[in-house]
Amino acid sequence: MHRAPRPAVPRTSRNCTFLIPRRMPKQIEPVKRLAYSIPETAAALGISESTVKRLIQNGELASAKVLKRTVVPVAAIRKLLGS
DSSP states (O other), rough: OOOOOOEEEEEEEEOOOOOOOOOOOOOOOOOOOSSSEEEHHHHHHOOOHHHHHHHTTTTTTOOHHHHHHEEEEEHHHHHHHHO
């Protein structure tokens, strides 16, 4: 979520008014997701979380553990969909 840069703020000194420019935020490129959580996978496929878990248990959908979290790689989702 990016905010629009704020305009310069007028500041006053004893004898003059001047503008102090605000720092422009760095442009951050969006990162492509490599994997989704089980709830995100279920929402993307339009199925329940329990169905996603069953697909993982049956070996029909690949998954990986990242720390304590189970994630489903995007490639595995595409393979399941056949595209």
